[in-house]
Amino acid sequence: MRAAMASSLPESQIAPAAGGVQARGIEKRLGNIEVLRGVNLDVAAGEILAILGSSGSGKSTFLRCVNLLTLPDQGDIWVHGEHLRLRPVSEDDSAPRILDHDQVRRVRASIGMVFQSFNLWPHMTALENVSAGPVLVNRLTRKAAAELGRRYLAKVGLSDKAGSYPRHLSGGQQQRVAIARALAMEPKLLLFDEPTSALDPELVGEVLRVMTALAGEGRTMMIVTHEVAFAREVSSRAAFMHQGRIEEEGSSREFFSNPASPGLRRFLAAHDERHS
């Protein structure tokens, strides 16, 4: 489906299923590289989608398009059934634009994102990191937000670190605080961009355990990861990205045990070799 056509259709005709995320014809050029070349991908509410792919295939860029940290040049995105109002690049404007900043903030507040590099704020304690969003965006009182923050720190197993500054925490602990920070917004969707790639091997497990527990709660999650075994275990569906396109997607069972495309076969075989 061409992006421009999709935009001009009445939304009722194309509005997809109410929940989750639908992306259609997402294109993005960064510098001279066509990073995304027409990505179509759906995530239904309650689904856990793993996104695999080699380095540079556009996984991060695509994930960042979902909460508009990166604006797609072309294409349409629906989040929880709501069409994101963007102006695609055109002949007289080389940059895509946000048409409705309030909508973008509202949608971002409903999506939790966990980054590879944690991105905690170093001048705030763990608890302050977690309760800042609820106070500033969801307008909770400080007291209510602190309570909420403590609850989510407890959920990631860090009740005793509420008063610690990020630099006094290990990488695994920092990433768990970052997960608690995302959860405290009580989001309808969680995005993970290689949440364990920056961690020492012995710290990967504690983060994956937290994520596995979240997966068991019926949350909607999109997880970009190189942890194939983990992806296989927690995801309900999986997609393989290659050179800015989705090369294969399907139910996890099929995807991992019976890959159809040569690219995914090679990718999984290379992974098996490394881990046998």
Place this chain on the structure above:
Amino acid sequence: MDGFVLQFVEGLKTTVLLALISGALGMVVGLLAAAAKLSRFAPLRVVVGAYTTIVRGVPELLIILLIYFGGTVAISSFFGRYVEINAFSAGVLALTIVFGAYTAEIFRGAVLSISRGQIEAARSLGLHPWQTWLLIILPLMMRIALPALGNQWFSLIKETSLISIVGLTDIMRVAAVGAGSMRAPLTFYLAASALYLFLTSLALVVFNLLERHFAVRGH
């Protein structure tokens, strides 16, 4: 000599007031200029870029004279008769313009050194840009900017002495007048030096405290 002690006290007050007011205003100008330099709006970047480049390329003394005489011309033409601009106001204006240009560069560099990811984390939660500026960028930037900002404040305190050239009765002017009339230049200039040294030492203490305050938390 006793009379001069009182005059030095008055001069000290004027110098302190001048430094504090133009320093505070200058930091506001510097912050706004830094934000402008980082904005996506090209014309704004060009205009503010010209401001900081020009001001930093012209001697402070000349800027003061230009503001003083330019200000007098402007006000006179406004009232239709000769009105001399008040030396203190001219001093505040000139030093604010200078301080703003130098601190703009400091603030801009400090903002650029904040990790992009920490700002993106704020955006990803749905924070409004002004919330991100106030609660994330500003505090993170301050700790990086503090040492350079401290140096700039020392310069500012010393540069206030240039305003005496347009007749402001600050420490410098009291010393110059005393040196001439009492025929004891060394005494008066030594006294003035001691007063400036006192002020810069005070600034040093304040900035050390600030740096420690920011260092104890975070980094």
